[in-house]
Amino acid sequence: MNPQPSTAGSRPPLVILGASCRFAAQSATRAGWAVHAADLFGDADLAVTAVACRRVDRYPDGLIDAALAFPPAPWCYTGAVENHRHVIDRVSAVRPLAGNGVAEVGRVRDPAGLAALVRHAGMQFPDTLDSPRGLPTDGSFLRKPVAGAGGRGIAPWLGGGGPAVPGFVWQRHVAGEAVSAVLCLEDGGSRILGMSHQLVGTAWCRAARFAYAGSVCMPQGAVAAMIRAQFASLATSLAGQARLRGVVGVDAIVERDGRVAVLEVNPRPTASAELVERTTGESILAMHLAAFGLASPVAPSAPHDAGIWSKAVLFAADPVAIDDHVLGRLHALADLWTAADRLPALADIPGSGQVLRGGGPVLTVFARGDTVAASVAELRSRIEAVKTVTG
Numbered sequence: 001m002n003p004q005p006s007t008a009g010s011r012p013p014l015v016i017l018g019a020s021c022r023f024a025a026q027s028a029t030r031a032g033w034a035v036h037a038a039d040l041f042g043d044a045d046l047a048v049t050a051v052a053c054r055r056v057d058r059y060p061d062g063l064i065d066a067a068l069a070f071p072p073a074p075w076c077y078t079g080a081v082e083n084h085r086h087v088i089d090r091v092s093a094v095r096p097l098a099g100n101g102v103a104e105v106g107r108v109r110d111p112a113g114l115a116a117l118v119r120h121a122g123m124q125f126p127d128t129l130d131s132p133r134g135l136p137t138d139g140s141f142l143r144k145p146v147a148g149a150g151g152r153g154i155a156p157w158l159g160g161g162g163p164a165v166p167g168f169v170w171q172r173h174v175a176g177e178a179v180s181a182v183l184c185l186e187d188g189g190s191r192i193l194g195m196s197h198q199l200v201g202t203a204w205c206r207a208a209r210f211a212y213a214g215s216v217c218m219p220q221g222a223v224a225a226m227i228r229a230q231f232a233s234l235a236t237s238l239a240g241q242a243r244l245r246g247v248v249g250v251d252a253i254v255e256r257d258g259r260v261a262v263l264e265v266n267p268r269p270t271a272s273a274e275l276v277e278r279t280t281g282e283s284i285l286a287m288h289l290a291a292f293g294l295a296s297p298v299a300p301s302a303p304h305d306a307g308i309w310s311k312a313v314l315f316a317a318d319p320v321a322i323d324d325h326v327l328g329r330l331h332a333l334a335d336l337w338t339a340a341d342r343l344p345a346l347a348d349i350p351g352s353g354q355v356l357r358g359g360g361p362v363l364t365v366f367a368r369g370d371t372v373a374a375s376v377a378e379l380r381s382r383i384e385a386v387k388t389v390t391g
Contacts, residue, residue, distance in 0.1 A: 011032055011033060011034040011297060012032075012033060012034065012073070012297065013033070013034045013035075013036060013051070013070075013071050013073035014028055014033040014034065014035050014036070014073055014074055014075070014076070014098075014289075015035075015036045015037075015067055015070050015073050015074070015075035015076075015095060016028065016035055016036070016037045016038075016075065016076055016077070016078065017037070017038050017039070017063040017066065017067060017075060017076075017077050017078070017081060017087070017091065018039055018063075018077050018078030018079055018080070018081050019039060019040050019059065019078070019079055019080050019081075019149065020039050020040065020041060020078065020079070020348065021037040021038070021039040021046060021050075021053075021078055022039075022041075022043055022045055022046045022049070022347060022348055023078075023269075023271070023273075023274045023277075023347070024037075024076070024078045024269060024284075024285055025037045025046055025049045025050050025053075026045075026049050027269075027274075027277055027283050027284045027285035027286070028283070028285040028286075028289075028296075029049050029050075030283050030286075030298070030300045031283040031285055031286035031289075031296035031297065031298050031299070031300065032296050032297030032298035033285075033296065033297070034051045035049065035050045035051060036050060036051055036052045036053070036070040036071065036073065037050045037052075037053045037054075038053065038054040038055075038056055038062070038063055038066030038067070038070075039053075039055065039056065039078075040055065040056060040059055041055060041348065041350070042054065042055030042351070043347075043348045043349055043350055043351065044349045044350065044351050045344075045347055045348065045349055047351075052070065054066045054069070060081065060084040060087050061087070063081070063087055063091070064087055064090050064091060067091045067094070067095060068094065072094075072095065073095065074095065074096045074097070074098045074289075074294055075091055075092075075095040075096070075097060075098065075099075076097070076098045076099045076268070076285075076288065076289065077099055077268055078268060078269065079149050079150070079266060079268065079270065079271070080147070080148075080149030080150075081268070082100075082105045082109060082266065082267055082268060083109070083146075083147035083148075083149065084147070085102045085105060085106070088101065088102050088105065089102055097292075098246075098288070098289050098292040098293075098294050099246060099267075099268055099288075099292065100244055100245060100246065100248075100267040100268065103243075104242060104243055104244050104245075104267060105267050107241075107242040107243070107244075108238070108242050108244065108264075108265040108267055109146075109264075109265075109267075111128040111169055111171075112128075114262070114264070114265060115128065117234075117237050117238065117241055117242055118234065118237075118262045120237050120241065121230070121233040121234040121236070121237040122230065122233055123230050123233070123234055123252075123259070123260050123261070123262050124174075124255070124259055124260065124261035124262070125261065125262055126171050126172040126173075126174050126261055126263070127171070127172040128169050128170070128171045128172070129169065129170045129171075130169055130170075131170070132157055132159075132170045135157060135170055137157060137158050137159035138158075139156035139157065139158060139173065140157075140172065140173055141156075141157040141170045141171065141172055141173060142154055142155065142156055142157060142170070142171050142172075142173050142210075143155050143156075143157045143165070143168050143169075143170055144168060144169055144170075144171055145167055145168055146167050146168065146169055147167065150211060150212040151200060151201075151208070151210040151211040151212045152208075152211060154209075154210035155209075155210075156173070157170055171263075174253040174255065174261045174263075175253070175255070175256075176253040176254050176255040176256060176261070177197065177253065177254045178197070178198040178200045178251070178252075178253055179195060179196065179197060179198060179218070179251075179252055179253070179254055179260075180195065180196050180198050180215060180249055180250065180251050180252070180270065180272040181194075181195045181231045181249070181250045181252065182194050182195070182196075182247060182248075182249055182269075182270065182272060182273045182276050182284075183231070183234075183235045183238070183247070183248050183249075183250065184246070184247050184287050184288075184291070185235060185238055185239040185244050185245050185246060185247075185248060185291065186239070186245065186290075186291050187239075187245075190232075190235035190236060190238070190239045191235070192228060192231055192232060192235065193247070193273070193276045193280075193284075193287075194217065194218075194272075194273075194275065194276035194279060194280070195217075195218045195223055195227075195231070196215040196216055196217050196218055196272045196275055197215065197216040197218060197372075198212065198214075198215055198251070198272070199212070199213040199214035199215065199216065199312060200212060200213065201213065202214065202312065204380055204383060204384075205312050205313060205314055205315060205383060206314065206315040206316070206317055207313070207315055208315075208359070211315070212271065212313070213312055213313050213315070214310065214311045214312035214313055214364075214379075215271065215272040215275055215310065215311055216275075216308070216309075216310040216372060216375060216376055216379075217275045217276075217279055217308050217309050217310065217372075217375075218372075219308060219372070222372075224258060226258045227254060227258060227260060230259075230260045231250065231260070234250065234262065238265065242265075244265075244267055245291040245292060246268070246269075246287075246288040246289075246291040246292060247268070247269045247273060247284055247285075247287055247288040247291070248265060248266060248267050248268065248269075248270075249265070249266040249268075249269070249270030249271075249272060249273065250262060250264075250265050250266075251263045251264050251265075251266070268288075269284050269285065269288055271311075274311065275309045275310070275311060278306065278309045278343060278366070278368075279306040279309055280306070281300060281306070282300065283296065283298075283299075283300050286298075286299070286300075306368075307368040307369060307370055307375070308368065308369050308370065308371060308372050308374070308375040309366065309367070309368050309375065310366070310367050310368075310369075310372075310375040310376055310378075310379045311364055311365065311366045311367075311379070312364070312365050312379050312380075312383055313348075313361050313362075313363075313364050313365075314361070314362045314363060314364075314365060314383055314386055314387070314390070315359060315360065315361055315362065316356050316357065316358050316359065316360055316361075316362050316390070316391075317358060317391070318358045318391065319355055319356065319357055319358050320355070320356040320358075320362060320390050320391055321354075321355050321356075322350045322351065322352055322353065322354045322355070322356065323352055323353070324352050326389060326390060327349070327352055329389045330346060330349065330363070330386070330389055330390075333345070333346070333382070333385055333386065333389070334346040334349075337366075337367075337382060340368075341366065341367070341368045343366070343368075344366070345365065345366050345367070345382070346363055346364065346365060346366070346386075347363065347364040347366070348361065348363045348364045349363050350362070350363065362386070362390050363386070363390075365379060365382045365383055365386060366379075367379035367381075367382055
């Protein structure tokens, strides 16, 4: 599953836009596409994978400029472009969109509309209001940005401020296990591609309290039939009523009694989908594009023994200066772990000369184990080793 060389040759072009494009670019490249990508980071591994990549300074509007500079080609988006529907509209006016359009996005990003879809599927949706008026201020509700992604900007509601703050909603906090599901929605039927535990606010990653910090695959046999049935019902509802297509992600909480409370639906491939790809060997982007009528030139084969994959995002405690010495030590670790796992162990690697801000992401670490516990233990060990290099 190493990315193909970045020479385009006879491969058809594909434009990918988002806050971070690295996984989508690698997945599409494996499926035979010549990727032109633009995101916030322009990390080293994206530059190696893509035929062309641009790091945008003005997000999200810089994505529009980048798309216009790339060759005419189909395009798709990653997170969190669904929060910026004018970008979808503007780029789709000049490039064919292989993804869910503004109308479909609106059906699942509007809390009231999503609540109706979720409850129709027999699942729970937390009480969500556009004003905190009359709400308790004991932290039983969370203030969440409407255009949020990765858990950024979420905080317990403890009162203060006016009766409402533009751009936020107030959602009842649900206790339980944070999970994500990766669904493939198609005209001929929908399916659950995989599920994972979510690492949220993970201290050993230096993540903020509600920040997404990674995922751990849930083995197929470990997911209770009751839980799978709820997600299968939701997939049917999303494809039928919301008219979503392609690979999408669902963030949810599994409560103690097995009921699932859906928190949000992301109408595009998500970060946890990367572990599904590592487990199955199938290209997630190939499946996503196929749902919109784009057949990929190559069908990657599945690995023989995938094991249990996990990933974590390490955040910086303080600003981190990346130089050749730091990169050399990181690549030495990556070579050692990649040899053991047979797939790249580090990703989203910054380039030499970059200064990473405190609190921001440093890079992504992967691990594999025969069990969930073994995979997480190895992941934590690798995170600690990376900390010794980056501080």
